[in-house]
Amino acid sequence: MNTETMHDELVAPPPPTQKGREQRQRIVDAAADLVFERGVTEVSLDDIREATGVSKSQLYHYFNNKSDLLHAVIECQRERVLGNHRPTFQSLEGWDDLMRWRDMIVAHQAARSCRNGCPLGSLANGLAELDDVARNQLSGAFSSWGRIIAEGLTRMVKSHTLRADADPQELAVSVLASLQGGLLMAETARDTRPLEIALDAAIAHLKSFAP
Amino acid sequence: MNTETMHDELVAPPPPTQKGREQRQRIVDAAADLVFERGVTEVSLDDIREATGVSKSQLYHYFNNKSDLLHAVIECQRERVLGNHRPTFQSLEGWDDLMRWRDMIVAHQAARSCRNGCPLGSLANGLAELDDVARNQLSGAFSSWGRIIAEGLTRMVKSHTLRADADPQELAVSVLASLQGGLLMAETARDTRPLEIALDAAIAHLKSFAP
DNA sequence: CGGAATGTGGACTGTCAAGTCCAGTAACTT
C-alpha cells in the first residue's frame, strides 16, 4: 500500500507494441473463460497462468495487479455478451424475432445444463460491493445492453408494432431485469423453467403495448 | 480429505443441549450479517470469531466446517427473508397491498443506498456453482418464496381480483425473477430506478390478468 | 554488430485463511 499502488488507478499500461497485444488478449480471453466457469473469487492468477502457459511476471507485465486484469475481463465479457444480443435487436422487426431471441437464450442455458448464469450478472454480484471501478464498468455494461434492447423496441414503435406510449428505455430495463432474475433462478434450480417463465412474462408485458 | 471429512454430509451435529443452542444461534446470526454485508467469499472464520467474541474451536464445536456453517447461514437468511414477505402475501387482498409491498422493497433498498442485493440472491450467485448442498437449499428457499407469493395470488383469484385463467405459480415465479433482476441492477447502478421499473412491470403484468 | 528497450521465466516472500490439537474449565449426574 505504498504510493506505487496508486498506479492501479491508471487503468492499464498503454497497449505494449504488436504481438504483445495478442498475448495480452489471449490472457484476457482465458481469464474470462475461467472466471465465467468458476466465479470471480475462485480463480487465482496461478490458474490463469496455467491455462495460458504464461508465467507470473508476464501477468504483471501486462496488468498492474489482479483487479486490473479483472477489469479487462469485464470489458471482454461486455463485448461478448453485447455481441451476442446486438444482432437480434439491430434487426428487430416483430414478435417472432423476440420469441426466437427467447428460445435462443433458453436453448443456450439448457445446453449448459443451466450451469452459470449471465457472465455479467455474476460478475456484478461478485464485485459490486468489492470493487467500485468494476461496479461502474458493469453498470455501464448493463446500460449499453439496455440501450441495445431499447433501440430494437424503438424500431417496433416506429413500425407501429408497439404503441407510441410505450417507453422503450423502461421496457428494456424491465426485460433485462426479468432475464437476469430468470437466469439466476434457473442456475439455482438447475432448470430452465424459471427462465422461460420470466422471459415469457417480460414479452407478454411488451405485448400489452401492442396497438 | 480423509474419511473423517465424510461427516460433513451429516448436516450438523444434533443440537447440543440448551444454552449451547443460543450460542450457536448467536454465531449463525452474526455470520449471516457478515456474509450479507461483505459477500460469502469475503468472510473468514476469524471474522466471525471476532464479531461474536467466540474462539476458533467453538466454531468447530458447533459446526463441522465452514460450509456447514454456511448452510446454517442460508437457513437463517431463508427465515429472515420469508418472514419479511410472508405477512404481505398472507393477507393479500388487492392491488394496493401489492403497491405497498413494492414501495416497501424500494424504500428498504434506498435506505441502504442500494448496497447489497437480495441476501438469498447473492448467496445463490456465490454458491450455486460451488456447493451443491447450498444450491439445493437456495433452490428450496426460492421455491418456498414463490409458494408464498402464489398463495397470495391464489387469494386474489378467489376474490376475482385476478381472472381464473391466471396461473398463480407461474406469475409468482415471474414476479420473483423481476425482483431478483431488479435488485441486482439496482445494486450495480447504486440507483433504485431499475428496481422500481422491474417491480412496476411485474405488477403491470399481474394487472393484465385483472378481469 | 552492439547496446538499449522491451519482453519472459520462475524462484522467492509475506500474509492470511481453514482446519487441528490439546490442555483447561464449567456443568451435570448420582
Next chain:
DNA sequence: AAGTTACTGGACTTGACAGTCCACATTCCG
C-alpha cells in the same frame, strides 16, 4: 464430592495466493 461429559481458549500446522525480484532472452534501432 467425584467423575464424567459438555464446552472453551488459543497456539499451531499446512497450504494457497498476491505480489516481488532478478537473471535471461529477444527485438529494435543506430
